[in-house]
Amino acid sequence: MSGSVCKNLEMFGRLCGDRAAERVRLVTTMWDKVNDTNTAENRVAQLEGNFWKPLIDAGARHRRFENTSESAWNIIRDATGDFSPLLIQEELVDVERRLNETAAGKALYFQFQRLLQEQKDAIKQLSYEAKTQQDPAFAKELEAEYKRIEAQLQKSWEETEKLEIPLLRRLALSKKETRHVSILYWMYLMRTHIGSLTQRTNMLESIEALRKLYRKYKAVAALEIMITFMLECQPQGHTERSLFMSAENEVAEVIDKPRTEVDLDSAIRLGQGLVAVRIPGHPHRSESLKKLIELLMQRFQKQDTISDLDDLVMLHRDILGLYPPGDKARPSLLHGAAHCLWSRFQRQGRTCDLEEAIAFEWAALRLYQHGHADHVKSFHNVVRCHGELRKAGKVTDVGELIALGRTVLELGPSDHADYASSLRELALRVSEGFNQQAVAVDIQEAIALTDSALTYCPRDHVDRPVLLKAIATYRRKNLKSHAKTDRDGVKRLIGVAVYNTLGTLPTRLLDTLTGRLCGRDELMSDFDNSAQYKELLESATNYHPPQHEYIRETVSSYFQYATLSHRWGSDEPVLRDVQGRVIYKMELPHGIIKLQTFCAEASERGYRWAWSDTCCIDKESSAELQEAIGSMFRWYRRSSLTIVHLADVSDDGALSSSVWFERGWTLQELLAPRAMLFFTQDWSPYRECSSSNHKEDSIVLAELEKVTNIARHHLTDFHPGTDDARSRLQWASTRHTTRPEDMAYSLFGVFNLHLPVLYGEPKENALGRLLAEIISQSGDLSVLDWVGEASPYHSCFPAHIAVYRTLPFLSSHADQIQSSMLNVHELVSSSQSLDALFASLSKFDPPHFIGRRLKLPCIVHRVTAIHPKQWERSTSSHAYGIQAEGLTSLQIVLPNELKNDSLTTLPYVLVRLWHPKLLRPPTVADATATEQLAMTLGQPFHALLLEELPQNEYRRVASSSVIIARAAGAASILCSNVQILSIV
Numbered sequence: 007m008s009g010s011v012c013k014n015l016e017m018f019g020r021l022c023g024d025r026a027a028e029r030v031r032l033v034t035t036m037w038d039k040v041n042d043t044n045t046a047e048n049r050v051a052q053l054e055g056n057f058w059k060p061l062i063d064a065g066a067r068h069r070r071f072e073n074t075s076e077s078a079w080n081i082i083r084d085a086t087g088d089f090s091p092l093l094i095q096e097e098l099v100d101v102e103r104r105l106n107e108t109a110a111g112k113a114l115y116f117q118f119q120r121l122l123q124e125q126k127d128a129i130k131q132l133s134y135e136a137k138t139q140q141d142p143a144f145a146k147e148l149e150a151e152y153k154r155i156e157a158q159l160q161k162s163w164e165e166t167e168k169l170e171i172p173l174l175r176r177l178a179l180s181k182k183e184t185r186h187v188s189i190l191y192w193m194y195l196m197r198t199h200i201g202s203l204t205q206r207t208n209m210l211e212s213i214e215a216l217r218k219l220y221r222k223y224k225a226v227a228a229l230e231i232m233i234t235f236m237l238e239c240q241p242q243g244h245t246e247r248s249l250f251m252s253a254e255n256e257v258a259e260v261i262d263k264p265r266t267e268v269d270l271d272s273a274i275r276l277g278q279g280l281v282a283v284r285i286p287g288h289p290h291r292s293e294s295l296k297k298l299i300e301l302l303m304q305r306f307q308k309q310d311t312i313s314d315l316d317d318l319v320m321l322h323r324d325i326l327g328l329y330p331p332g333d334k335a336r337p338s339l340l341h342g343a344a345h346c347l348w349s350r351f352q353r354q355g356r357t358c359d360l361e362e363a364i365a366f367e368w369a370a371l372r373l374y375q376h377g378h379a380d381h382v383k384s385f386h387n388v389v390r391c392h393g394e395l396r397k398a399g400k401v402t403d404v405g406e407l408i409a410l411g412r413t414v415l416e417l418g419p420s421d422h423a424d425y426a427s428s429l430r431e432l433a434l435r436v437s438e439g440f441n442q443q444a445v446a447v448d449i450q451e452a453i454a455l456t457d458s459a460l461t462y463c464p465r466d467h468v469d470r471p472v473l474l475k476a477i478a479t480y481r482r483k484n485l486k487s488h489a490k491t492d493r494d495g496v497k498r499l500i501g502v503a504v505y506n507t508l509g510t511l512p513t514r515l516l517d518t519l520t521g522r523l524c525g526r527d528e529l530m531s532d533f534d535n536s537a538q539y540k541e542l543l544e545s546a547t548n549y550h551p552p553q554h555e556y557i558r559e560t561v562s563s564y565f566q567y568a569t570l571s572h573r574w575g576s577d578e579p580v581l582r583d584v585q586g587r588v589i590y591k592m593e594l595p596h597g598i599i600k601l602q603t604f605c606a607e608a609s610e611r612g613y614r615w616a617w618s619d620t621c622c623i624d625k626e627s628s629a630e631l632q633e634a635i636g637s638m639f640r641w642y643r644r645s646s647l648t649i650v651h652l653a654d655v656s657d658d659g660a661l662s663s664s665v666w667f668e669r670g671w672t673l674q675e676l677l678a679p680r681a682m683l684f685f686t687q688d689w690s691p692y693r694e695c696s697s698s699n700h701k702e703d704s705i706v707l708a709e710l711e712k713v714t715n716i717a718r719h720h721l722t723d724f725h726p727g728t729d730d731a732r733s734r735l736q737w738a739s740t741r742h743t744t745r746p747e748d749m750a751y752s753l754f755g756v757f758n759l760h761l762p763v764l765y766g767e768p769k770e771n772a773l774g775r776l777l778a779e780i781i782s783q784s785g786d787l788s789v790l791d792w793v794g795e796a797s798p799y800h801s802c803f804p805a806h807i808a809v810y811r812t813l814p815f816l817s818s819h820a821d822q823i824q825s826s827m828l829n830v831h832e833l834v835s836s837s838q839s840l841d842a843l844f845a846s847l848s849k850f851d852p853p854h855f856i857g858r859r860l861k862l863p864c865i866v867h868r869v870t871a872i873h874p875k876q877w878e879r880s881t882s883s884h885a886y887g888i889q890a891e892g893l894t895s896l897q898i899v900l901p902n903e904l905k906n907d908s909l910t911t912l913p914y915v916l917v918r919l920w921h922p923k924l925l926r927p928p929t930v931a932d933a934t935a936t937e938q939l940a941m942t943l944g945q946p947f948h949a950l951l952l953e954e955l956p957q958n959e960y961r962r963v964a965s966s967s968v969i970i971a972r973a974a975g976a977a978s979i980l981c982s983n984v985q986i987l988s989i990v
Contacts (some may be wrong), residue, residue, distance in 0.1 A: 233279030426462035463845030518609035565613035605826035639755025642678035732788035774799030785852030
């Protein structure tokens with residue numbers, strides 16, 4: 007961020023106060039024209055992490071303008087809410103200050119004084135040049151220009167002096183701000199200073215009176231005024247020096263008090279006054295300078311004010327003059343001065359600060375003893391500053407930077423906090439030298455350095471992704487450098503492409519030409535003997551990035567494969583049946599004929615490779631089976647064609663008659679592939695369609711929609727994940743698997759989840775683990791919308807996936823919800839209570855699992871009365887009338903009887919599930935977020951009945967029908983009991 011923008015940001019804080027940043031909206035535009043979303047998101051992340059960081063940290067928020075009217079109004083509504091007044095408004099109105107007496111006015115005054123002083127220094131230089139000029143005519147012109155600028159500057163200086171706040175006015179302001187100062191004393195001060203302020207006796211009496219006043223009332227403002235008098239009256243004689251020394255010590259003691267007694271700004275003002283009183287030559291001046299540096303650094307770290315940074319640099323220069331080179335404190339002071347200059351460079355970008363920081367750090371290095379903790383840190387800072395000078399266009403020899411970096415690593419212990427960053431910095435410089443070929447370096451050194459830095463960054467370390475990306479970049483440079491000069495380098499590039507491509511394919515593939523099953527080694531060997539390999543080796547002698555992509559595409563195209571989807575029969579060939587044999591020569595039952603026909607069909611359509619789940623997986627290896635189940639969706643997605651054999655559909659049959667649509671594993675085999683072809687029992691294309699992809703045939707797609715109840719866009723362009731989990735569970739609810747637990751395992755790919763496969767576990771546990779992971783990753787509570795038998799794994803989950811066949815409550819009762827909505831205006835009229843409820847709900851984390859316990863945010867309604875209605879003998883169900891706090895009376899039907907002891911509090915609650923997504927942006931035009939909340943809470947909802955257990959835990963009570971609850975009124979909503987319950 008440039009210096010001028012930093013100053014603008016600082017002045018914004020002076021004008022508006024720290025809290026005003028919460029009202030700032032940083033708006034980015036042209037989102038409607040973005041083609042590459044990732045690039046745009048990365049740019050926004052750079053802005054938020056660098057240029058906007060001070061505002062973001064202070065509470066400002068980023069918003070996107072989508073070039074629509076709705077987007078514009080959303081930004082305006084967000085930026086024009088109810089806010090507290092700005093700092094300058096409070097100062098001008100509440101405290102009745104004048105403009106030059108505000109925080110912003112004072113900042114402008116001091117900045118303008120500094121600027122005028124710089125201009126005075128500049129015209130002194132101009133005067134010197136005029137006097138030393140040899141050409142008389144030119145010297146005369148310079149002299150005239152000097153006089154004109156000096157006159158203008160003097161006028162500006164006089165105008166600036168008018169902005170200084172007079173002493174009596176400062177006293178009046180201090181009186182307003184200091185609660186404990188006696189009004190009699192202010193009258194005494196006014197009387198004293200209306201008289202002759204030049205009278206020494208009055209000055210000394212004032213100093214003593216101010217000291218007494220501070221001791222009695224602890225009024226820090228009295229000490230500030232006392233220092234003003236001390237500056238105007240230097241001590242003369244032993245008595246006065248004793249008085250001044252005693253007063254100085256008292257101020258020093260106040261400065262050292264805890265910040266709970268003396269605020270930081272007051273301590274700094276006292277420290278500045280004390281430094282001014284203790285003029286050069288004073289025995290305690292160095293102590294005062296050190297303390298003021300400490301206080302200013304504290305405020306700078308909190309407020310990041312550039313004026314404090316300027317003062318710190320000036321004070322460090324001042325204090326360094328008090329410590330000769332042999333003093334033990336001098337190295338740390340030099341290091342501190344360099345740190346302040348580095349911080350100022352980061353905000354203002356002045357390379358002169360970098361150069362001075364380097365000089366200070368080198369001076370510190372000469373004084374540090376070898377092995378000192380800050381010795382390596384100073385070396386590291388020198389390297390860092392040199393790197394920034396190079397970026398700024400200043401000439402810095404890259405060989406010198408590399409030598410510096412190596413010295414840092416040699417001197418510094420490997421357990422030093424900066425050691426990893428030193429490794430990374432040296433690797434960057436080595437890579438830079440390698441690019442320029444300016445020094446004799448090997449890119450392998452950069453790889454080794456970055457690899458060492460990785461050992462200091464565990465898997466969750468914030469720098470690890472950056473280091474991994476860097477090491478990949480260095481390795482690519484290494485590959486390119488070898489490929490340009492050496493045929494073996496080209497072979498390595500092809501080998502890497504083959505290795506990476508095979509990593510995305512199944513472990514084994516069938517060769518449709520030879521009929522042999524090939525593993526990874528055979529596949530790599532086959533490519534090495536292919537015409538494509540020879541062509542790449544002959545044509546690629548001088549590589550550039552586009553040719554790297556060409557290699558990857560050529561290898562990927564060579565390994566295109568087709569997959570088989572089918573209903574397993576009883577005689578399917580497995581791995582041990584086909585391994586080491588030619589499938590076209592095998593004579594086995596019908597299963598091998600299906601495999602042979604599939605491979606022949608794939609070969610006829612131009613696919614050299616094929617995959618079938620019957621014989622290409624070693625099902626006797628639990629590790630390989632786990633990997634296959636976790637990768638199967640990706641393998642079908644990666645395939646170029648999926649061939650579906652419908653063994654129970656004749657030539658004139660329909661898709662709907664096939665059992666293929668009732669099997670669990672075939673759901674992902676339907677959704678994952680980009681291209682599919684259906685074949686009937688005699689291997690004729692379904693409906694004799696000539697299309698190369700039935701997913702592009704409108705007639706076949708219409709049939710698929712009808713038989714599966716899956717929308718067309720999901721069939722043609724499905725994205726795995728936990729979005730809309732309830733719909734995906736509904737697609738699977740009519741399907742079955744031979745092994746009950748496979749019903750859950752077959753959905754891992756559909757939801758893009760990676761969970762262990764535990765054959766032998768109860769099916770309820772498998773389904774429960776799947777549903778728990780869906781909630782933990784997405785917070786989607788629609789999976790709790792079911793009616794039926796509860797799972798022994800967790801009371802909130804069903805025992806069978808079949809319960810998801812019915813539509814969720816919100817979809818099936820849309821008309822009922824709209825007609826039963828409460829009057830929103832009654833809720834909105836109680837805006838303060840609604841705002842409080844909004845704030846309470848917005849603090850919730852999404853629902854998640856801790857172990858087997860579901861942490862569920864919800865609105866709780868305690869059941870106050872249970873009225874048995876009837877018992878249905880035919881269905882073994884129990885009907886009850888329920889009364890609960892904040893709800894209208896409702897009817898529920900349960901498979902089991904409730905506890906209804908009138909002598910104790912009922913152990914039941916009805917809960918409304920809650921998720922932060924429900925606080926989404928308004929769906930109704932001109933509605934605020936709280937109005938949207940009112941509309942949401944005013945609707946009927948699907949309630950869960952929970953039974954309270956010991957130790958503040960709950961268990962869901964399964965129901966035989968949906969429990970539809972309604973709020974009793976606006977008042978009951980505003981008094982909602984918001985909790986996070988632990989459910990087992």
